[in-house]
Amino acid sequence: MIKKKLLLIQSSPYDPQGNPIKRKKLYFVGLALPLLAALTPGDWEVEICLETIDPVPFDTDATLVAIGSMGHAIIRSRDLALAFRKRGKPVIMGGYMASLMAEEAKKYCDSVVIGDAEPVWEQVLTDAAAGTLKPFYQAPLTTSAAGTAYSTPMPRFDLIINKSIGNFLPVQAGRGCPNTCSFCSVACLYQGHYHQRPLEEVVRDIHQVRDLGFRRFLLLDDNIVASRDYLMALCQAITPLKMTWFSQCDITIGNDLVLLKALADSGCQVLSFGLESISRESLVAMEKGWAHPDEYPRLIRNIQAAGIDISTEMVLGADGDTLESIEATARVIDELGVVVPRFYILTPIPGTRFFDQMQAAGRIVEDDIHSYNGTRAVHQPRHMTPEDLTEAYWLLYRQVFSFRSILRRTLLRPGTWRNLPLSLFYLVVNLTYRNQIRRGIPPNIL
Ligand code: B12
Ligand code: SF4
Structure with a gap:
């Protein structure tokens, strides 16, 4: 069986000169990408790129490129999405900004996850592998009343702990x-x-x-x-x-x-x-x-x-x-x-x-x-x-x-x-x- 590959990218915001901010070390790492990796079925290989400290692998052989969008880093996410699409890669965006302005984000990628990924992620990957990504994915985090519990798997920290983090x-x-x-x-x-x-x-x-x-x-x-x-x-x-x-x-x-x-x-x-x-x-x-x-x-x-x-x-x-x-x-x-x-x-x-x-x-x-x-x-x-x-x-x-x-x-x-x-x-x-x-x-x- 051919392994499918997922490339997860946390984009870095641009500095005043228009370059993505780069650091030797990223003290604060978010949870979203290690969690998305953990939600990904085992027949997928997963790579995480934290752009602030990692080079972006533009020549990836990934089946799907998934890009986060925290705050104004969405501008960079948008540019990355366009760059990968130019190389023929399907791109999905998610995270806060893409969720809050999903129609706008969709202009730059194939598909947008609105809000929490847990309820839809497996479907996203199945559709990506079949080449049938839908424009939007959205489902509530919990099926019952507000304020109730939800579950998440153990995050894949193994994919980030060898990076230069805090x-x-x-x-x-x-x-x-x-x-x-x-x-x-x-x-x-x-x-x-x-x-x-x-x-x-x-x-x-x-x-x-x-x-x-x-x-x-x-x-x-x-x-x-x-x-x-x-x-x-x-x-x-x-x-x-x-x-x-x-x-x-x-x-x-x-x-x-x-x-x-x-x-x-x-x-x-x-x-x-x-x-x-x-x-x-x-x-x-x-x-x-x-x-x-x-x-x-x-x-x-x-x-x-x-x-x-x-x-x-x-x-x-x-x-x-x-x-x-x-x-x-x-x-x-x-x-x-x-x-x-x-x-x-x-x-x-x-x-x-x-x-x-x-x-x-x-x-x-x-x-x-x-x-x-x-x-x-x-x-x-x-x-x-x-x-x-x-x-x-x-x-x-x-x-x-x-x-x-x-x-x-x-x-x-x-x-x-x-x-x-x-x-x-x-x-x-x-x-x-x-x-x-x-x-x-x-x-x-x-
Ligand atoms: C840790 C954190 C940071 C850290 C680490 C950031 C990083 N690069 O990972 C630091 C301190 C560096 C940081 C910086 C900033 N942050 Co911040 N940060 C957070 C915080 C506290 C936790 C993020 C997290 O890991 N959450 C846990 C995960 C599991 O939840 P989640 O991110 O929502 O992810 C779920 C879904 O959104 C979705 N999802 C998320 N990403 C993706 C990507 C894809 C491809 C897909 C499909 C789905 C998906 O799936 C996940 C699972 O359901 C959040 C608040 C919060 N509690 O979420 C604010 C928050 C995300 N940050 C925010 C902001 C504004 C910023 C800054 C822009 C601040 C600024 N004005 O400069 C900077 C930008 C930095 C950058 N882009 O690199 C805002 C975002 C608001 C917005 N409209 O975008 C938040 C919500 C805080 C707030 N209360 O306003 N941040
Ligand atoms: S709604 Fe909650 S998280 Fe947002 S600013 Fe108010 S107290 Fe803070």
């Missing part, structure tokens, strides 16, 4: 988020639902990570606090493994001292929070009104007191933001002791409610949706011009990544001595980001 692997306990912030791609795809995997399956995957020689993992759920009991049970299961891990969730976890202690005891070192804005008016405008910026300092102090460091994601340019509030954000980040802060310009991603709102109000100023990369204003903000917003964004990044602020947030913060190697790691990450910012590359890929 010292941790990704694990996922659930998909989606119970919140519905208007700008969020997750809210758009999962419509306010949160789906969990059976606890024992997640623990199985964490064991696999440890058995492969990794002592750390990234729990890459969007909001691990979405189900408190589940998280508590997960912490209890992780604690005996003596591993360290990091994740992301909503800031209200800072109210729950018991849960925070369980997280810290189980090895949780860093939590990332989408604080979004220091303006309450902006949070309400983004339909994230359950978050209160005046509570951030107290909540963050609680989290830090539990021994967990804070990383943040914020967006600039919502309707309550002014040039003054953006400037004040640098001070807040400094005072809160955020070890790794990241910013994006609020961007109307097609498919989201925020996109619909901006379009209906005639406030979209850039029509090329492929160019939306979160570093350039593409909508008309309420209190400034798009150009002012873009300038304020880069200025904020330069301020937050000044040597003084970096030192204050990494080596000079309380808690540095608790784990000096980790603090030095934060320092290195910040210096790398600083270097990227100076070259006009936002620090979102590492």
Whole structure:
């Protein structure tokens, strides 16, 4: 029997000069491709290309080329898709951006998987082998009511662990988020639902990570606090493994001292929070009104007191933001002791409610949706011009990544001595980001 071959590609976004970003090492690897590989029947050979660190094998003998589409890397995915099709290869695209603008993505490839691949992947491969790919594949992740469990096989990490990656692997306990912030791609795809995997399956995957020689993992759920009991049970299961891990969730976890202690005891070192804005008016405008910026300092102090460091994601340019509030954000980040802060310009991603709102109000100023990369204003903000917003964004990044602020947030913060190697790691990450910012590359890929 002739073995069929699948080539899976995670594209790398373009840098300001128009070249795909290349790195010697990719610290963060996603789970999608190792999972797609695991879902692929054994009569297929599978190759994974992480373009940031691997050359793209344009002369592949693959039966099917499958390309991911995270954020603005979709522009590169589109170009790769065209390049492979020119060589006569059938191409399928999937991932967040292809799912949110499937009709657009389809123009560049043979077929698009919309949303989760698990329910359709086997059919995709059968059709690809028979030369009968359909234009779109889409099926719900779970067949019963929202919020129910779904299963996934053990990811094929064997296909990536010999690449130049960081010292941790990704694990996922659930998909989606119970919140519905208007700008969020997750809210758009999962419509306010949160789906969990059976606890024992997640623990199985964490064991696999440890058995492969990794002592750390990234729990890459969007909001691990979405189900408190589940998280508590997960912490209890992780604690005996003596591993360290990091994740992301909503800031209200800072109210729950018991849960925070369980997280810290189980090895949780860093939590990332989408604080979004220091303006309450902006949070309400983004339909994230359950978050209160005046509570951030107290909540963050609680989290830090539990021994967990804070990383943040914020967006600039919502309707309550002014040039003054953006400037004040640098001070807040400094005072809160955020070890790794990241910013994006609020961007109307097609498919989201925020996109619909901006379009209906005639406030979209850039029509090329492929160019939306979160570093350039593409909508008309309420209190400034798009150009002012873009300038304020880069200025904020330069301020937050000044040597003084970096030192204050990494080596000079309380808690540095608790784990000096980790603090030095934060320092290195910040210096790398600083270097990227100076070259006009936002620090979102590492
Ligand atoms: C880990 C991660 C990263 C890592 C690693 C990225 C990488 N290259 O793999 C880092 C930190 C580097 C990163 C960077 C960025 N990320 Co990111 N990232 C994630 C995160 C947290 C997990 C991704 C993951 O592995 N999920 C688990 C897998 C199993 O789920 P999945 O990716 O959805 O995959 C399923 C389906 O979507 C589908 N699928 C996915 N890919 C493909 C490909 C094919 C061919 C097919 C058929 C199907 C398919 O099948 C999978 C199984 O069902 C997600 C949020 C999340 N929880 O998913 C954000 C997320 C995907 N990232 C996002 C963004 C915006 C970015 C950035 C663009 C940020 C920025 N503004 O610069 C950069 C771009 C980097 C790049 N393209 O290289 C957005 C995407 C939004 C959008 N509309 O596209 C998300 C959803 C975060 C968010 N809440 O907005 N990211
Ligand atoms: S809390 Fe975060 S992941 Fe959940 S909908 Fe809001 S922005 Fe998206």
